[in-house]
Amino acid sequence: MIQIYTGNGKGKTTAALGLIVRALGRGKKVCLIQFMKKNFEYGEIKFLSKQENLDIFQFGTDQLVDPNNPAKIDFEETEKGYRKCLEAISSHKYDIIVIDEINVAVKWKLLSLEKQLELMEMETDAEIIMTGRYAHEKVLEKADLVTEMKEIKHYYQTGIQARKGIEF
Amino acid sequence: MIQIYTGNGKGKTTAALGLIVRALGRGKKVCLIQFMKKNFEYGEIKFLSKQENLDIFQFGTDQLVDPNNPAKIDFEETEKGYRKCLEAISSHKYDIIVIDEINVAVKWKLLSLEKQLELMEMETDAEIIMTGRYAHEKVLEKADLVTEMKEIKHYYQTGIQARKGIEF
Numbered sequence: 001m002i003q004i005y006t007g008n009g010k011g012k013t014t015a016a017l018g019l020i021v022r023a024l025g026r027g028k029k030v031c032l033i034q035f036m037k038k039n040f041e042y043g044e045i046k047f048l049s050k051q052e053n054l055d056i057f058q059f060g061t062d063q064l065v066d067p068n069n070p071a072k073i074d075f076e077e078t079e080k081g082y083r084k085c086l087e088a089i090s091s092h093k094y095d096i097i098v099i100d101e102i103n104v105a106v107k108w109k110l111l112s113l114e115k116q117l118e119l120m121e122m123e124t125d126a127e128i129i130m131t132g133r134y135a136h137e138k139v140l141e142k143a144d145l146v147t148e149m150k151e152i153k154h155y156y157q158t159g160i161q162a163r164k165g166i167e168f
Numbered sequence: 169m170i171q172i173y174t175g176n177g178k179g180k181t182t183a184a185l186g187l188i189v190r191a192l193g194r195g196k197k198v199c200l201i202q203f204m205k206k207n208f209e210y211g212e213i214k215f216l217s218k219q220e221n222l223d224i225f226q227f228g229t230d231q232l233v234d235p236n237n238p239a240k241i242d243f244e245e246t247e248k249g250y251r252k253c254l255e256a257i258s259s260h261k262y263d264i265i266v267i268d269e270i271n272v273a274v275k276w277k278l279l280s281l282e283k284q285l286e287l288m289e290m291e292t293d294a295e296i297i298m299t300g301r302y303a304h305e306k307v308l309e310k311a312d313l314v315t316e317m318k319e320i321k322h323y324y325q326t327g328i329q330a331r332k333g334i335e336f
Contacts, residue, residue: 001323001334005179009315010171014186015179018212019334021189022182025215026333044186047193095333127334146321147177152314155169160312165194165263166169166187166295 001144002120002128006103006135009149010167016098016129017044020054028095029053031088035081035101035111035132036060036074042168055094057084067108078110082119089122096127103132103139117142169312170288170296174271174303177317178335184266184297185212188222191295196263197221199256203249203269203279203300204228204242210336223262225252235276246278250287257290264295271300271307285310 003019005012020030030053038060039045049056059081065074088097099119105111113136120128120142130139140146162168171187173180188198198221206228207213217224227249233242256265267287273279281304288296288310298307308314330336 001328003178007318009317010313011173011179011183011186011315011317014183014190015317016182017186017189018179018182018184021185021215022211022336023333025211025213028333043190043193045193047189140320143321144323144326145178146319147179148318148320149177149179149183150175150316150318152308152316153311154314155312158312160169165191165196168190 002130002142003145004135004139004143005129005131005147005149006133007148007150008133009151010154011149012131012133013100015147016100016131019096019129020048020098023096024051024053027053029093030096030098031094032056032098032100033081033084033088034058034060035078035105036065037101038062043165057081059084065108065110070108070110074110078105082111082115085119089119089124089126089128092124094126096129098129098131101132102130103135105132106136107134113138170298170310171313172303172307172311173297173299173315173317174301175316175318176301177319178322179317180299180301181268183315184268184299187264187297188216188266191264192219192221195221197261198264198266199262200224200266200268201249201252201256202226202228203246203267203273204233205269206230211333225249227252233276233278238276238278242278246273250279250283253287257287257292257294257296260292262294264297266297266299269300270298271303273300274304275302281306
């Protein structure tokens with residue numbers, strides 16, 4: 001099955017993290033692949049990187065991607081991330097594969113839509129979780145489950161900054 | 169700050185679980201209070217109950233609540249859960265307090281709306297996370313952050329049952 005968490009609200013990556021915790025509690029094998037993030041200092045990564053049965057791979061740099069003018073390295077890292085997805089899915093080693101922020105990588109044209117759809121068509125028994133706002137219409141069509149995280153109200157709107165331990 | 173995760177889509181409790189993992193990775197102290205759930209066999213509880221810096225309290229029975237005719241014990245358990253919330257918030261021991269399914273407990277009149285609002289008005293530095301569909305309008309008003317998890321598509325609609333390690 002393929003699950004998509006998209007939309008402009010808080011809770012997409014954290015929902016995927018919650019699924020990881022639930023699956024680990026059941027003794028399942030999990031793979032977390034993150035696009036556009038390379039920072040083992042995230043609270044969740046500090047915690048999860050110590051866990052058994054979970055492999056974590058990050059592709060990106062410690063700089064934010066400029067959507068209007070991505071750097072060459074952003075394309076290279078995304079391509080490596082895509083190949084890791086192919087490898088993880090075809091390995092049949094995992095019960096759950098979380099592909100974090102892939103929807104954004106496609107929206108920003110770091111990854112082609114065709115490649116995302118190709119990942120969704122691969123033969124696998126694993127549960128595939130894809131996150132990130134801007135999920136493409138065709139991705140939604142092909143998915144088995146789609147939740148839109150809709151921002152109704154956010155404290156960022158009142159000038160609050162991202163806080164360590166809450167937002168990252 | 170008070171965060172609300174509501175709506176009919178998958179991802180509310182898992183988003184709260186993800187926040188817990190992130191906070192634990194930062195060395196924060198976390199309290200998870202669950203209404204209408206008493207089952208340490210959930211995947212996430214099996215996993216999280218082994219973690220330091222996290223206290224878990226469940227209030228409910230192993231039977232589903234009948235919204236049209238809740239049992240006496242459902243009211244008693246909810247009252248105990250409410251008192252645990254008061255205690256956790258006023259203890260100033262925790263950085264994050266997750267109150268899972270409280271919105272449903274209010275919708276089903278196991279807990280009064282006034283009591284939920286009272287919890288939201290308590291003085292605290294802790295981040296309070298409240299989950300469950302049917303969050304009341306007044307709860308949304310008082311919250312600092314609200315995400316609506318909106319079901320766009322769900323495999324339950326095609327007859328798939330809840331799966332161990334994915335849904336529980």
